[in-house]
Amino acid sequence: MEKPAAEVIKGEGWGRFPDDLEYHSGFGNHFESEAIAGALPRGQNSPLICPFGLYAEQISGTSFTSPRKLNQRSWFYRIKPSVTHEPFWPREPSHKKLVSEFDGSNTVANPTQLRWKPVDIPDSPTDFIDGLYTICGAGSSFLRHGFAIHMYTANKSMDNCAFCNADGDFLVVPQQGRLWITTECGRLQVSPGEIVVLPQGFRFVVDLPDGPSRGYVAEVFGTHFQLPDLGPIGANGLAASRDFLAPTAWFEDCPRPGFTIIQKFGGELFNARQDFSPFNVVAWHGNYVPYKYDLSKFCPYNTVLIDHGDPSINTVLTAPTDKLGVALLDFVIFPPRWLVAEHTFRPPYYHRNCMSEFMGLIYGAKADGFLPGGASLHSCMTPHGPDTKTYEATVARGNEAGPHKITDTMAFMFESCLMPRTCPWALDSHFRDLDYYRCWIGLKSHFSHDKTDVKSNDLQNGNKSGCFEH
Ligand SMILES: O=C(O)Cc1cc(O)ccc1O
Numbered sequence: 336m337e338k339p340a341a342e343v344i345k346g347e348g349w350g351r352f353p354d355d356l357e358y359h360s361g362f363g364n365h366f367e368s369e370a371i372a373g374a375l376p377r378g379q380n381s382p383l384i385c386p387f388g389l390y391a392e393q394i395s396g397t398s399f400t401s402p403r404k405l406n407q408r409s410w411f412y413r414i415k416p417s418v419t420h421e422p423f424w425p426r427e428p429s430h431k432k433l434v435s436e437f438d439g440s441n442t443v444a445n446p447t448q449l450r451w452k453p454v455d456i457p458d459s460p461t462d463f464i465d466g467l468y469t470i471c472g473a474g475s476s477f478l479r480h481g482f483a484i485h486m487y488t489a490n491k492s493m494d495n496c497a498f499c500n501a502d503g504d505f506l507v508v509p510q511q512g513r514l515w516i517t518t519e520c521g522r523l524q525v526s527p528g529e530i531v532v533l534p535q536g537f538r539f540v541v542d543l544p545d546g547p548s549r550g551y552v553a554e555v556f557g558t559h560f561q562l563p564d565l566g567p568i569g570a571n572g573l574a575a576s577r578d579f580l581a582p583t584a585w586f587e588d589c590p591r592p593g594f595t596i597i598q599k600f601g602g603e604l605f606n607a608r609q610d611f612s613p614f615n616v617v618a619w620h621g622n623y624v625p626y627k628y629d630l631s632k633f634c635p636y637n638t639v640l641i642d643h644g645d646p647s648i649n650t651v652l653t654a655p656t657d658k659l660g661v662a663l664l665d666f667v668i669f670p671p672r673w674l675v676a677e678h679t680f681r682p683p684y685y686h687r688n689c690m691s692e693f694m695g696l697i698y699g700a701k702a703d704g705f706l707p708g709g710a711s712l713h714s715c716m717t718p719h720g721p722d723t724k725t726y727e728a729t730v731a732r733g734n735e736a737g738p739h740k741i742t743d744t745m746a747f748m749f750e751s752c753l754m755p756r757t758c759p760w761a762l763d764s765h766f767r768d769l770d771y772y773r774c775w776i777g778l779k780s781h782f783s784h785d786k787t788d789v790k791s792n793d794l795q796n797g798n799k800s801g802c803f804e805h
């Protein structure tokens with residue numbers, strides 16, 4: 336019998352979101368936003384007295400001295416400044432499954448191919464923050480170099496609290512359930528199939544209008560996401576700047592007794608009390624903003640004659656390292672698209688990658704055993720590729736396979752140059768698919784010393800039911 340849907344637990348923010356939210360469009364733009372006309376100071380950032388008696392406050396996303404083309408900051412004009420709160424105290428009970436310092440004391444080195452089934456969403460009241468847990472990562476938020484991959488399962492809106500991540504930027508990929516996110520810049524409605532980036536330091540609240548929710552989060556320390564260069568592709572294609580949407584100014588001016596700011600700092604959570612809403616920014620301007628992007632807007636490029644393109648061709652966003660072309664974390668998608676290559680093995684080739692690959696599935700099917708909400712991790716130099724069924728079915732289809740459209744699927748990959756360590760609860764999880772390795776065990780040798788004899792092997796008559804789409 337199907338489990339009844341868990342009751343939708345309404346949080347404080349319920350009802351705050353109209354259907355026709357407005358956004359600013361563009362990636363990396365310098366925006367100006369006013370919830371009340373005239374609230375933005377003109378001609379200077381920090382006047383002696385701001386319009387409407389507001390306080391001016393800057394949030395820096397890069398060092399003051401970062402080169403202009405990388406420099407990110409925004410100015411908030413708010414009813415009270417953020418500093419108006421009681422001291423931070425370690426949060427009780429502490430959150431034990433968030434990691435931002437990856438070393439032998441908290442995580443495990445494991446080069447095995449790992450795969451997880453979709454995790455159940457709990458019935459007990461769990462909000463986005465309590466429902467976050469780290470799967471793997473590398474580096475250190477303190478040293479400002481590294482990444483973490485988290486997942487979340489939650490069923491309840493955050494209530495009378497806001498989260499602030501001092502460690503890094505969150506790139507959130509909802510897989511089930513919409514996220515209604517209130518930030519200091521304004522509000523964002525994010526549905527599965529869209530992603531949202533919540534940069535380091537922004538205070539935000541996540542409401543769950545659909546109740547049970549699940550998704551993936553990549554966190555990067557010490558850098559921010561950019562659009563990839565397009566090289567010979569030209570001036571257009573992949574993710575277009577104008578499809579990135581930032582919030583427009585929105586504020587509330589009401590007492591919020593006992594409101595808690597939950598600050599993530601070095602992977603640990605701290606609480607600070609204040610008696611007003613942090614969403615009190617009447618106007619803002621700048622280029623350091625949260626934003627969302629609808630993955631269905633992506634314009635994929637692909638091979639049109641032979642061979643299988645490397646997945647980098649589908650990079651939506653990249654968080655760079657200082658080494659040219661080497662990503663701390665790439666966010667790559669596998670969207671619906673045509674496969675047309677001739678006399679080509681169209682699924683991903685077998686490979687070992689010096690980068691590490693974490694994959695998730697938002698909807699549709701990738702292959703047997705990889706389900707929406709599930710995940711896989713193929714670490715640095717760990718071999719992987721199509722399973723036995725896929726290999727055999729692809730070859731059995733033969734050279735005559737015509738153009739084929741992959742539809743109704745959206746898989747993605749977080750790919751990093753750093754070698755991830757894995758959290759013990761992810762390795763021990765009963766959602767881990769311990770049989771994953773078996774999907775390749777059946778791959779047979781078809782080797783024949785007689786080159787012309789290859790066709791005569793059993794492949795051309797093989798299993799035609801495999802699934803090679805992703
Ligand atoms: O392993 C994967 O599924 C991701 C991937 C896809 C692809 O088309 C080529 C290489 C690659 O790592």
Ligand SMILES: [Fe+2]
Nearest residue numbers: 686692713719
């Ligand atoms: Fe791969």
